[in-house]
Amino acid sequence: MLRDEFEWIKSIIPSHSHQKNLLMGIGDDAAIWSVDEDMDQVVCVDTMVEGVHFTRDTLSPAQIGHKALAVNLSDIAAMGAIPQFYLVSIAISPECTEEELHDLYEGMRKLADLYKTDLIGGDTVSTKGPLVLTVTVIGKVEKGKSLYRKNAEPDDVVFLTGITGESAAGLQLLLSKTRQYSFNEAETSLTSQHQMPQPHIKQGRLLAKSGFRTALNDVSDGIASELNEIAEASDVTIHIDEEKLPISSILKSLSKNERLTYQLYGGEDYVLVGTMAEKDFNQVVSEFDKSFLPLYKIGRVTERGETAVLINQEPLTKKGFNHFRER
Numbered sequence: 001m002l003r004d005e006f007e008w009i010k011s012i013i014p015s016h017s018h019q020k021n022l023l024m025g026i027g028d029d030a031a032i033w034s035v036d037e038d039m040d041q042v043v044c045v046d047t048m049v050e051g052v053h054f055t056r057d058t059l060s061p062a063q064i065g066h067k068a069l070a071v072n073l074s075d076i077a078a079m080g081a082i083p084q085f086y087l088v089s090i091a092i093s094p095e096c097t098e099e100e101l102h103d104l105y106e107g108m109r110k111l112a113d114l115y116k117t118d119l120i121g122g123d124t125v126s127t128k129g130p131l132v133l134t135v136t137v138i139g140k141v142e143k144g145k146s147l148y149r150k151n152a153e154p155d156d157v158v159f160l161t162g163i164t165g166e167s168a169a170g171l172q173l174l175l176s177k178t179r180q181y182s183f184n185e186a187e188t189s190l191t192s193q194h195q196m197p198q199p200h201i202k203q204g205r206l207l208a209k210s211g212f213r214t215a216l217n218d219v220s221d222g223i224a225s226e227l228n229e230i231a232e233a234s235d236v237t238i239h240i241d242e243e244k245l246p247i248s249s250i251l252k253s254l255s256k257n258e259r260l261t262y263q264l265y266g267g268e269d270y271v272l273v274g275t276m277a278e279k280d281f282n283q284v285v286s287e288f289d290k291s292f293l294p295l296y297k298i299g300r301v302t303e304r305g306e307t308a309v310l311i312n313q314e315p316l317t318k319k320g321f322n323h324f325r326e327r
Contacts, residue, residue, distance in 0.1 A: 003153060015246040030139075031189070032077050032146055040146060042139040044075040050093070050130035058171065063195040064133065071201035071220065072137040073115065074270040078218040079319050080208025081141035083115050083201065088122035089206040091132040108135075115201055146206040147216035147274065151210040152234035156215070156226070156275035158299035161203040161288075163246045164219055165259065168266025170194035197270040203293060210284050216274035224316040227309045230275065235315025240299040240311040264316060275301050 022033045030044035047052060048068050059067065069086060074212050076083045088108065092101065114120065170190035173183065176292075183191060200218070207214050215234060217226040231238050242260070269308070276284065281297065287311040288295040 014200050030075050031083070032079065032141070034143070035140075038143055038145055039140045041144075042076060042079050042081040042141055043136065044072050045134060045136040046071045046075070047132065049132050049194050050104070057180075058152045058174040059101035059195055062107035064131075065104040065109075066111050068133045068135045069108045069111050069117075069137070070197045070199050070270060072135050072199060072224050073111070073117070074191065074197070074218040074220065076137055076139045077199050077201045078147065078216050078272060079139075079141055080145055080147040080204045080216070081139040082205065082213075083117045083137055083139040085118050085120045086112060086140040087120060087136045087138075088317040089124075089134040089136075090122070091125050091127040091129075093127055093129065093131045096131060104133075110167040129321075136212055141208060141244035142251075145211065147204070147208060147214045149215055149230045149233035150303050151213050151294060152230050152236050152275040153213070154301050154303050155278065156197065156301040157281040157297050158238055158240065158275050158301065159274070159281065160219075160223075160271055160273050160296045160298050161200050161245065162269065162271030163248050163327070164223055164264075164269040164271060165251050165262035166190050166193040166248050167197065167268040167270075169192075169251060169254075170199055170266070170280035172264075180238045189250060189307070194268060197268065199270055200272050203288070203295075206287050206291065206293070207274070207276075208285065210280065210287065212276050212280035212284065214274055215275045217274055217275055219269040219271050220267055221264040221318075222271055224264045224309060225267070225318045226273050228307075230273075231307045231309050234275075234301075235304055235307055237303045238299060238309045239302050240309065240316065242248065242311055244296065244298045246294070246298075248297045264311070 030042045032042050033042045035303050046068070048064065054064055054067070072086065073083055109119070146230060157222070166189070170192070171194045173191055174194065178192070178245055179195070181218065188234055202248050215230050217230055219226050227238050227240070248258065
């Protein structure tokens, strides 16, 4: 039985490519290839499976659609790209009604309209098993402006574009009480972060347009996992300052251990985490301020040659969601 999602992915990376215009294949948030003198094409795909990524007790049909597109838009954001098109492949279970399917696609459409992203095709099949939804998003980014994980260097600042932990806390509420429960205002804020994540497209574009060398990941599996991917791709050591991690006012009431577990390992926040030179970071903060967007400095890249992510001198391992371990 397969035991590790990330090791499995590494095992299928091709040793060479046939297409000379391929710039990035397996190993980042999206694939990129050159299409003309000005722009590169960006493509990503993600699958959501009922019973694994959601249940009818945690997400409504419209929220399933929203989230399925949002997770892909977040990968596009992590490359600094502009989303353009999306395709949907869906395996429909007998339990799905026509109204539920309409709501699911409407959830995608409303989010797509915000980013002027067009539905251009897909596939529809039936299944005796759970609902399976696969979304592919196609975008573009200016040539040479892609934000790869391998771009981190010693003395870089480590940054976050938003707060982490609320989505995981919201999921715990949904799993214990279901979405039909009458949550209070604070609880609703948490559950909404899980059900209706907002991809950081604008933040990714600001980082790409800055022209500065930037390593970037979206926080789908938790800060610990995403920063380990950057450390591995860049062959560097990353130190996180616990005191600089932005804390949600709602999560402050939790114990330190519970809060840090949500912040570092919870995942599904879909904010961006990355690194860049400190002199460049100060300029980018000004651009974020102009757009009324936060940008948090949470640590530093210290050296090359030893791959690790540390917090308070303790290692942070890849303890985010792993499909083959969680089965």
